[in-house]
Amino acid sequence: MKITIWGCRGSMPSPGPDMIKYGGNTSCVQVEHGDTCLILDGGSGIQELGNALNPDTRVVNLLLTHLHIDHIMGLGYFRPFYNPKCTVNIWGPTGSNESLVERLRRYFSPPFFPVRLKELPAEIYVFEIDNSDFEIDSFRIRSEYICHPGPTVGYRVECGDSVLSYIPDHEPALGSSDFPHSTEWCSGYDIAENADLLLHDGQYTQQDYKGKIGWGHSSMKDAIDFAKLSRVKKLILFHHDPLHSDTTLENMFEQCTANKEFGFELALAREKDTFTLD
Ligand SMILES: [Zn+2]
């Protein structure tokens, strides 16, 4: 499968000259194999992805981790929704009070957005998931609730022998007093275990995190510890803070990784980076 990052910023878009290298668009990742296209989250990065899709694309599969605005804010600008020949299948977590389709309708309605969900020309199907296993063509997918405010899932995407794990918003340190020493009760562990590639929240410095416990995000150090515990082959630090410039991100990364051996590769997520898992 081929994986392309279209947005890796957390919380809100942050364009500007200091954010050129890693990009300012919020969460959106494309996963392709053969003719099948999965899209993980609909942050602002989905606009450019939609414009870059082959115009003959007839089916897209959109997997939402949760409904925080930074993960859905690009949906109204996603071109396939306006193509009557297109089918858009949407998966996302069950809500406690409102169904997924009702929560999506809230975004697609005034005053937030002028076009209602039912007015979009594409054929749209909405599927609710929780701790679920399902298949989309040759992809085998597992979703599981993880530690983040509101109903939020992480995704494990398998194709052949390759495993991608996508957990963009995650605070495993909050879920277990034993973090990062025990896999038992560790939020997200089953999604990430032995993954070839893990895209994981690494929004804060350790200092920032102390003032933001319970906000649902991880320090870079906690993301690295989580990746180590999960025995992944590669970690890509994702969901960059909107205030962190390219230079700040690289300084944070340097502080966490200098002169250390982790037993796996790691790097900062960068818009337009691609990864191929065979
Ligand atoms: Zn987010």
Ligand SMILES: [Zn+2]
């Ligand atoms: Zn969130």
